[in-house]
Amino acid sequence: MGLMLLKDQVALITGSGRGIGRGIAHLFAKEGAAVFLTARTKEQLDSTTAEISKGGGRAGYxxxxxxxxxxxxxxxxxxxxxxxxxxxxVNNAGHYGPVVPVEDYPLAEFDKVIAVHLRAAFLLSKLALPEMYARQSGVILNISSLSAKAAYSWGCAYAAAKAGLLGLTRVTAAEAAPKGVRVNAICPGPVTETQMSKDLGAVLAKKIGLNEDEQLAGFLNGVLQGRAQTAEEIARAALFLCSDQSSAMTGQSINVDGGAAFY
Ligand SMILES: NC(=O)c1ccc[n+]([C@@H]2O[C@H](COP(=O)([O-])OP(=O)(O)OC[C@H]3O[C@@H](n4cnc5c(N)ncnc54)[C@H](OP(=O)(O)O)[C@@H]3O)[C@@H](O)[C@H]2O)c1
Incomplete structure (x- = not known):
C-alpha cells in the first residue's frame, strides 16, 4: 500500500486497459481509491482489474x-x-489517428479523433460535474500531450484535440473553482512503452526512412533529459494532481516530458 493519498475516493479512469491509463489505475488503487476502468477491449480491462484486485485494490470496469x-x-x-x-x-482514452498531412487527412478520421479525446472528455465532465458540485469537491484530470504545445507533422486531429483539451480544462476550472472542484491537465512527452507510442514510432520511422531506434533517438534529442517517460512517471503526476497534495492548483497544464515544452 502507498500513502493512501486517495483514501475512500472513487476514480473513473478512461482508456485504462493498457498504457498510461493502466498505470494510473494501478497507482490510484494503491493509494486507496476504488478505480473504475473503461476502454473497448474487454480482455485488457479484465486483466488490469484482476491485477489490481490481486494486489488488494478495489477495481471494476x-x-x-x-x-x-x-x-x-x-x-x-x-x-x-x-x-x-x-x-x-481522468480523461485519458484516445488513439493517435492517421499519420498523414492535413490535405490527405480523412474527415471521418478527424472527427473520430476529436470525438474520443475531446468530445468524450466534455461529455464525461458534463456527466460527472453535477455530483461533484453537490458535494463541493472533486477533481478532473485531462490527459493532453506535448503535441498540444509543439509542432509535429502528420497528426493534425490529435494535436487539435489535445490543444482543445487545454481550453476545456481552463474553462471548466473557472466554472468549477467556486464550487470546490479542481480541473487540470497533464502534457506527457513520449511514453515509448505504450501501444500508441510504439505504433506511431514505427509509422514515423518508415515514413522518414529510418529504423525505429534512429527515429526515436532523433526525437529524444529534443528532450532535455534525452530519454522517454514511463507510464508510471505520468501516473505519479496524475496522483499529485488528483490528490489534496495539489489543493491550490487548478486550470493548469503540467508538462511531464523530460524537458521539451517550456510553457
Ligand atoms: N504514449 C505517449 O507517448 C503519449 C504522449 C502524450 C499523451 N499521450 C496520451 O495518453 C493517453 C493514453 O495513451 P497511451 O500511450 O497509454 O496509449 P494506449 O496504450 O494505446 O492506450 C489508450 C487507451 O485508450 C483506450 N481507447 C482508445 N480509443 C478508445 C475509444 N474509442 N473508447 C474507449 N477507449 C478507447 C484504449 O483501449 P481500447 O483500444 O481497448 O479501446 C487504451 O486503453 C492518450 O490520451 C494519449 O493521447 C500518450
Missing part, C-alpha cells in the same frame, strides 16, 4: 467506445452502480 455519446453516459452510470458517485475523473 465496463467496456465503452467513448466516441459514442451513449457509451459515455453508460460508463458513468456503471461506475456509479459499482462504487457510488465519481470523485475523480
Amino acid at each position: 465496463a467496456t465503452a467506445d467513448l466516441s459514442q455519446e451513449a457509451a459515455c453516459a453508460q460508463a458513468v452510470a456503471a461506475a456509479r452502480e459499482k462504487f457510488g458517485s465519481t470523485d475523480i475523473l
Whole structure:
C-alpha cells in the first residue's frame, strides 16, 4: 500500500486497459481509491482489474467506445452502480489517428479523433460535474500531450484535440473553482512503452526512412533529459494532481516530458 493519498475516493479512469491509463489505475488503487476502468477491449480491462484486485485494490470496469455519446453516459452510470458517485475523473482514452498531412487527412478520421479525446472528455465532465458540485469537491484530470504545445507533422486531429483539451480544462476550472472542484491537465512527452507510442514510432520511422531506434533517438534529442517517460512517471503526476497534495492548483497544464515544452 502507498500513502493512501486517495483514501475512500472513487476514480473513473478512461482508456485504462493498457498504457498510461493502466498505470494510473494501478497507482490510484494503491493509494486507496476504488478505480473504475473503461476502454473497448474487454480482455485488457479484465486483466488490469484482476491485477489490481490481486494486489488488494478495489477495481471494476465496463467496456465503452467513448466516441459514442451513449457509451459515455453508460460508463458513468456503471461506475456509479459499482462504487457510488465519481470523485475523480481522468480523461485519458484516445488513439493517435492517421499519420498523414492535413490535405490527405480523412474527415471521418478527424472527427473520430476529436470525438474520443475531446468530445468524450466534455461529455464525461458534463456527466460527472453535477455530483461533484453537490458535494463541493472533486477533481478532473485531462490527459493532453506535448503535441498540444509543439509542432509535429502528420497528426493534425490529435494535436487539435489535445490543444482543445487545454481550453476545456481552463474553462471548466473557472466554472468549477467556486464550487470546490479542481480541473487540470497533464502534457506527457513520449511514453515509448505504450501501444500508441510504439505504433506511431514505427509509422514515423518508415515514413522518414529510418529504423525505429534512429527515429526515436532523433526525437529524444529534443528532450532535455534525452530519454522517454514511463507510464508510471505520468501516473505519479496524475496522483499529485488528483490528490489534496495539489489543493491550490487548478486550470493548469503540467508538462511531464523530460524537458521539451517550456510553457
Ligand atoms: N504514449 C505517449 O507517448 C503519449 C504522449 C502524450 C499523451 N499521450 C496520451 O495518453 C493517453 C493514453 O495513451 P497511451 O500511450 O497509454 O496509449 P494506449 O496504450 O494505446 O492506450 C489508450 C487507451 O485508450 C483506450 N481507447 C482508445 N480509443 C478508445 C475509444 N474509442 N473508447 C474507449 N477507449 C478507447 C484504449 O483501449 P481500447 O483500444 O481497448 O479501446 C487504451 O486503453 C492518450 O490520451 C494519449 O493521447 C500518450
